[in-house]
Amino acid sequence: MTKKKLLLVVAACAAVCAVAVPVLKSHNDNLPDAFNDHVLHERIKTFATASSAPKSGDGELLFVLPGWVPKDATDVTEKxxxxxxxxxxxxxxAATPLKLNGKSCTDGAFHDGPALDASWxxxxxxxxxxxxxxSEDYQFRVAVDGNHVYAWTNGDRAHE
Structure with missing residues (x-):
């Protein structure tokens, strides 16, 4: 293959990836974990209740919920x-109301929207x-819509 053809193939692959990766990142609910981990660098898990999510010390640190999530919360999804x-x-x-402890962020929190995106x-x-x-290790932004709660962090530390 000539250099010109090789460059054309590489450019075409880069263009396809530039379009496909953002779409895949917002719709990766059903893609294999290995693909999500190594290509998209994201993973999604769903738990029937908050009490069935991993706890600190279980070895699955990625999906440990903040302490303010009620244990009886249902239909928990994390990306x-x-x-x-x-x-x-x-x-x-569910029956237990959401109780944030009132410790508000004062510096650097949420100058942008969520760094991640999801179809849900x-x-x-x-x-x-x-x-x-x-109140946790990371700065969260928490929004409530009826009985649905949406929270995100972009990874900014709450306490330096």
Whole structure:
């Protein structure tokens, strides 16, 4: 293959990837974990209840929920960045109300919307939505819509 043909093939592959990767990142719910981990650097998991999600010390740190998520919350979905600390969380409130401890973020929190995207993430939940919370290791923004809760972090530390 000539250099010109090789460059043309490489350019075509790069163009396809530039279009395909953003689409795959927002619709990767049913792709294999290995592909999501190594190509998209993201993974999604769903739990029937918050109490069935991993706990700190279980060895599955990526999917440990913040302490303010009620244990009886249902339909929990998390999308995490496997090469960083960004995370999207969606769940439905049950009998236990959502109680954030009131520790608000003061520096650097949420100048942008979520770094991650998902097909199940509402378009209106983004920059400025909800309220900030810095009671955990990372700064979260938490929005409530009826009994549905949406929270995200872009991986900014709550406490330096």
């Amino acid at each position: 995490v960045q496997t090469d960083g600390n960004a995370k999207l969380i969606r769940f439905t409130l 993430w509402p378009q209106n939940v983004g920059e400025g939505a909800g309220r900030p919370d810095c």
